[in-house]
Amino acid sequence: MAKKALKSKISRSSSTSAASAKNSPSNQKMVLRAKSSEKMKSSGQQSVFRDREMRPKSKSKPKSKPKKKNTKIDARMPKKPPTAFFYFLEDFRKEFQEQNPGIKSMRDIGKACGEKWKTMTYEEKVKYYDIATEKRAEFDRAMVEYIKRKESGEDQESEDDSEFDE
DNA sequence: GTGATGATTGTTATT
DNA sequence: AATAACAATCATCAC
Numbered sequence: 172m173a174k175k176a177l178k179s180k181i182s183r184s185s186s187t188s189a190a191s192a193k194n195s196p197s198n199q200k201m202v203l204r205a206k207s208s209e210k211m212k213s214s215g216q217q218s219v220f221r222d223r224e225m226r227p228k229s230k231s232k233p234k235s236k237p238k239k240k241n242t243k244i245d246a247r248m249p250k251k252p253p254t255a256f257f258y259f260l261e262d263f264r265k266e267f268q269e270q271n272p273g274i275k276s277m278r279d280i281g282k283a284c285g286e287k288w289k290t291m292t293y294e295e296k297v298k299y300y301d302i303a304t305e306k307r308a309e310f311d312r313a314m315v316e317y318i319k320r321k322e323s324g325e326d327q328e329s330e331d332d333s334e335f336d337e
Numbered sequence: 338g339t340g341a342t343g344a345t346t347g348t349t350a351t352t
Numbered sequence: 353a354a355t356a357a358c359a360a361t362c363a364t365c366a367c
Contacts, residue, residue: 251359254347260360276363281345288346300347307348342365351356 249313252306255299259291260284 260277263284267274274280288296
């Protein structure tokens, strides 16, 4: 069927109208976010002997991913929004945990997700892409403002930082 | 107790 | 065109 018809590019490419593909004129703000504020608490599991590899925190040489904010980016810099895959992860995680209460971390889940993700058809993924695309638009907007603000006065540090001591 | 890591794919930015 | 880096999450490791 016509699945392949659109996968060509979900990416919004540019601008403004490009999003018309799935954007309805009347729909400017569609927020469908399954948000969940659930917190799971796991008990203590302490065991562990997985030889993963020694991970000296001394990252003398970041191999490929400095996970820490090494970039002196401003705190006001809009971070990259999660990609479609990440959104899928959110949903998948919950289910996966239910089906596999034994699994603990995302590392295992991530692998399962990746595999499944590839098996998913565009139609299934499109909804995630849709969300991601929208998020990007918002991010794009935020980026412009960020730049604007930055040029205006990067010295302006947020003074309203809630750094109140309690 | 804190910081860092690992794993997944997607998108962006840069070259 | 292609590569690099980063996005969220959370159990686990190192000190």
